[in-house]
Amino acid sequence: MLEPFILIPGRTSRQGTTLNEGKLKQDYLRETSTVLANPDDCRRLGLNAGQRVRLKSAHGEAEAVVEPAKPGELPPGVLFMAYGDTSSRLMGADTHGTGMPDSKGIDVTLEILRPMLQ
Amino acid sequence: MGELRIVENATCTFCGCVCDDMILRVEDNRIVEAKNACVLGKAWFLNHHIEDRPVALVNGKPASLEEAVQRAAQILVEARYPVVYGLSDTTCEAQRVAVAIADRVGACVDTTTSVCHGPSGMAFQGVGEVTCSLGEVKNRADLVIFWGSNPAESHPRHMTRYSTMPKGLFVPRGRKDRTVVLVDVRRTKSAPAADIFLQIKPRKDFEALWALRALVKGVSLDDGVEAETGIPLAQLQDLAQRMKTCKFGVLFFGMGLSMTRGKHLNVEAALALARDLNEYTKFYIKPMRGHGNVTGADNVVSWQTGYPFGVSLSRGYPRFNPGEFTTADTLARGEADAALIVASDPMANFSQPAREHLARIPYLVLDPKETPTVRHAAVAFTTATYGINTGGTVYRMDDVPLPLRPAFPSPYPSDEEVLKRIERTIRDMQEN
Numbered sequence: 001m002l003e004p005f006i007l008i009p010g011r012t013s014r015q016g017t018t019l020n021e022g023k024l025k026q027d028y029l030r031e032t033s034t035v036l037a038n039p040d041d042c043r044r045l046g047l048n049a050g051q052r053v054r055l056k057s058a059h060g061e062a063e064a065v066v067e068p069a070k071p072g073e074l075p076p077g078v079l080f081m082a083y084g085d086t087s088s089r090l091m092g093a094d095t096h097g098t099g100m101p102d103s104k105g106i107d108v109t110l111e112i113l114r115p116m117l118q
Numbered sequence: 119m120g121e122l123r124i125v126e127n128a129t130c131t132f133c134g135c136v137c138d139d140m141i142l143r144v145e146d147n148r149i150v151e152a153k154n155a156c157v158l159g160k161a162w163f164l165n166h167h168i169e170d171r172p173v174a175l176v177n178g179k180p181a182s183l184e185e186a187v188q189r190a191a192q193i194l195v196e197a198r199y200p201v202v203y204g205l206s207d208t209t210c211e212a213q214r215v216a217v218a219i220a221d222r223v224g225a226c227v228d229t230t231t232s233v234c235h236g237p238s239g240m241a242f243q244g245v246g247e248v249t250c251s252l253g254e255v256k257n258r259a260d261l262v263i264f265w266g267s268n269p270a271e272s273h274p275r276h277m278t279r280y281s282t283m284p285k286g287l288f289v290p291r292g293r294k295d296r297t298v299v300l301v302d303v304r305r306t307k308s309a310p311a312a313d314i315f316l317q318i319k320p321r322k323d324f325e326a327l328w329a330l331r332a333l334v335k336g337v338s339l340d341d342g343v344e345a346e347t348g349i350p351l352a353q354l355q356d357l358a359q360r361m362k363t364c365k366f367g368v369l370f371f372g373m374g375l376s377m378t379r380g381k382h383l384n385v386e387a388a389l390a391l392a393r394d395l396n397e398y399t400k401f402y403i404k405p406m407r408g409h410g411n412v413t414g415a416d417n418v419v420s421w422q423t424g425y426p427f428g429v430s431l432s433r434g435y436p437r438f439n440p441g442e443f444t445t446a447d448t449l450a451r452g453e454a455d456a457a458l459i460v461a462s463d464p465m466a467n468f469s470q471p472a473r474e475h476l477a478r479i480p481y482l483v484l485d486p487k488e489t490p491t492v493r494h495a496a497v498a499f500t501t502a503t504y505g506i507n508t509g510g511t512v513y514r515m516d517d518v519p520l521p522l523r524p525a526f527p528s529p530y531p532s533d534e535e536v537l538k539r540i541e542r543t544i545r546d547m548q549e550n
């Protein structure tokens with residue numbers, strides 16, 4: 001099943017600290033491929049922490065790992081992810097004459113990949 | 119135990135706050151403690167030690183500096199549509215040499231501003247910016263609004279050092295004399311630090327800002343505003359009233375405005391709101407700039423070409439056109455045939471078509487660390503880290519220039535040194 005969402009990539013403390021350790025290191029890669037979702041959406045879709053999902057936009061796709069957000073942090077239908085390679089893969093190339101691709105508020109679909117390993 | 123040194127009043131260049139009150143403990147050419155730094159600043163100082171990497175790589179193989187400079191110059195001289203990109207994490211001194219190289223080879227010069235606050239730069243040209251320094255905010259601001267920005271995680275000392283906590287001349291009780299408002303799609307870690315949090319629907323910033331403009335001017339609106347923006351009319355009316363009646367208000371906006379659909383129009387709405395408010399009180403607006411010297415990049419490129427980013431020098435005089443001469447576009451459209459990238463990682467941050475094209479063309483990169491961009495480069499230089507190993511000048515996000523105080527020397531050359539050598543070699547090639 002493909003669920004529509006709006007994805008907001010942004011900065012996190014951990015993305016900032018692990019960036020300094022190295023962009024090719026595990027901690028940075030993990031932080032920038034974790035997607036936060038509203039807990040109600042998680043319950044509705046049967047998403048648990050650590051579940052692998054595929055996000056698809058009109059421009060590309062990427063795999064990520066789900067983490068339920070704190071209650072009240074994210075409204076239903078909105079996903080958050082730290083900036084990085086994964087979020088950039090979902091971004092289109094068109095800058096609409098500004099030099100800046102639409103990098104926040106990206107329409108994506110979420111597909112649940114294989115069930116989580118216990 | 120090795121030699122111990124204390125470097126006082128060092129400057130952190132990790133984010134646009136550019137805090138210049140660092141006390142660094144340096145042991146054996148390694149920073150072991152960074153007093154006054156936030157969590158990001160600590161990670162910045164404690165992780166930039168001397169790594170054992172070749173000074174240069176040509177086609178992925180270790181090379182001497184001289185060989186790499188020769189190859190780099192050759193790539194740029196032979197190119198028909200070169201681009202110079204990055205520049206926000208290096209000194210102003212290095213930035214000006216990069217612009218000189220762009221001028222010599224007729225390149226497009228563009229900085230990471232184009233993919234952070236580039237749309238804000240366009241909006242400044244359209245509306246203007248009612249500007250002030252962070253010192254004025256500290257001493258005067260009694261209403262501080264963050265819109266589409268999460269300072270707790272992206273600029274951790276902004277609130278404590280400049281905007282909400284410090285005691286100032288006209289706000290002697292510090293935080294108690296201020297009202298702090300946060301507007302964001304997400305209830306971020308900055309929310310607990312605000313008195314008022316307004317959760318806006320995604321991609322509705324323009325609408326909410328325009329509604330506030332109307333309310334400030336006394337236009338009455340109906341409840342449709344809430345359905346559109348997600349913010350109840352009463353809350354917007356309350357905010358408009360606070361904005362009109364504060365003594366000194368400031369709106370700090372982040373990439374929530376500039377990166378979301380509407381981009382420069384979102385920022386124009388915010389700038390126009392701040393401008394309108396000056397009919398009633400003193401009201402200012404500033405972008406929250408990300409990289410340590412991205413503001414310096416805007417300043418240097420502006421004073422050298424007349425425009426802040428997205429400038430083509432191919433005709434021998436500067437032309438500014440975001441969307442045409444900006445790097446995300448020249449790469450994605452497959453136009454650029456060579457690139458000079460300074461302290462930036464487009465291979466990880468750009469769209470897929472832009473990355474694919476970059477992988478096809480010869481490019482050179484200067485970076486202290488290994489990144490995806492370094493891995494694919496025709497020529498990669500390992501350089502000293504600005505602010506930690508090299509001196510120079512950087513601009514804080516409020517356009518205040520600050521000197522750097524390096525902690526320990528690096529065996530690697532500075533960006534400025536490498537760029538100067540490339541420029542000299544290009545000049546020799548062109549003259550012969």
Ligand code: SF4
Pocket residue numbers: 130131132133134135136137154155156157158159160273274275276
């Ligand atoms: S707020 Fe920014 S400049 Fe200041 S210490 Fe933290 S990372 Fe460095």
